[in-house]
Amino acid sequence: MxxxxxxxxxxxxxxxxxxxxxxxxxxxxxxxxxxxxxxxxxxxxxxxxxxxxxxxxxxxxxxxxxFHSEKYLSGIKCKNDIDFLIDDWNRNNLGVIEWPFSAANFDGYVARLNRRTEFSEEDKDNILAEEVIKFRRIKDINTKRNDYIESLIVLYNKNIIPTFRHNRGLDYYINGEPFDQKVSRGVGKAFKDEFGDGYYNIAINHPELVAKSLYENQDEERFDDDPRIYVVYLDDNISSDTIEQAIIDTDFNNPIEIDFEYRHSNRNILLHRTHCYILLLHN
Incomplete structure (x- = not known):
């Protein structure tokens, strides 16, 4: 501390x-x-x-x-980049900003596309090319969003000591305590399965349940119960203004206390206790 x-x-x-x-x-x-x-x-x-x-x-x-460092200045500059990239997406009529496939499931996506007998080989090439373009663009938008978020969180919270380097496992000290920023493309399959069609509103009204589910369903290879800042995208089409307002509305003096169970690979179910902040980004 x-x-x-x-x-x-x-x-x-x-x-x-x-x-x-x-x-x-x-x-x-x-x-x-x-x-x-x-x-x-x-x-x-x-x-x-x-x-x-x-x-x-x-x-x-x-x-x-x-506030005079390259890390902060490049992060703040991302506001204009985010808005430009979203406008450019719309100018190119790429449709709704949403992930066409997950990086881990790219092979499965291509296999399913290859089985589509109603499309010609040329059609399949064109479909895949457009989806890869969407994936690259969303990846770029989200990278800039995440850098922007990190700079804004420091800017609006005087109780935070920033880090001048990009660290794996630590992004800020909040009231003297280290916190790692984790970004999630959504609430996760387990949360959706548990709460069904109403998951979206439940997430907004009960962010602590989202955080608990994310801790419970993390991969064991990267498991920890360290304090975190979760950044969760409920929607993909998130503007820079929406991000800024969400950060302003979040109280970074009162973390959420989380008790969660985790089934480890040795089949032991252990109770863990931690605390975190969660930034839910939605329209």
């Missing part, structure tokens, strides 16, 4: 390069009237960051630095 102190692991997660550490220490010393010499070695610099860590002051300095 960063409120108690910063560790070498936290330093590696937060800072992207040597120069960022130096700039941080220079600003910290200036604001706290510390008259210290910044060490030359990497080990010495990291030790200095640990020894002089001041959660309240350090948080504000890191946030201010982040």
């Amino acid at each position: 960063l409120k108690e102190g910063i560790t070498p692991i936290d330093i590696k997660r937060i800072f992207d390069k040597h120069d960022t550490k130096i700039k941080y220490l220079e600003r910290l010393f200036a604001q706290t009237n510390l008259y210290l010499t910044i060490p030359r070695s990497i080990v010495g610099i990291d030790s200095c960051i640990i020894d002089t860590w001041n959660y309240r002051v350090s948080k504000d300095i890191l946030r201010e630095m982040f």
Whole structure:
């Protein structure tokens, strides 16, 4: 927890390069009237960051630095890119913005298309070409949405310390605690099977049930019960304005407490307890 102190692991997660550490220490010393010499070695610099860590002051300095970083600026720029890509989709009459197939099931999709005897070989080529184009475009839109979301979450929440690098397994520190941002293309098959045709409204009214289901149905190879920020797309046609309003409306000071059971590969069913935030994106 960063409120108690910063560790070498936290330093590696937060800072992207040597120069960022130096700039941080220079600003910290200036604001706290510390008259210290910044060490030359990497080990010495990291030790200095640990020894002089001041959660309240350090948080504000890191946030201010982040707003001038390439990661933040490129993420914020994605607002215009998202709107352009959606408009371009519509200009090309590509229909409803929805995934034509899943990446994991591409082989199955092609096999089903090949069995369609009502289409000629040329028709099948044209159908597949258009669906691949849709897949690529949606992938591009969602990549930019996710970068935009990360920048906006930091912008609107002063209790968040951002990371200057892209980390696997950690994106922010919220009130000093590490959180990983997970993106889901929907609520998942298990949630739909459990709640049937009414799943959409149930998800909107009970986001905690969505989060619980996502924890319960994750792959065991990547299983964990760490705190997360779930970004869940209930609809695919999500504008940048919708994303921004959803983030503004989400309280990032009160996580959802989750108790869930998980059946592990050894057939043991264990109870896990965690907490998370969930950002439901819908029209």
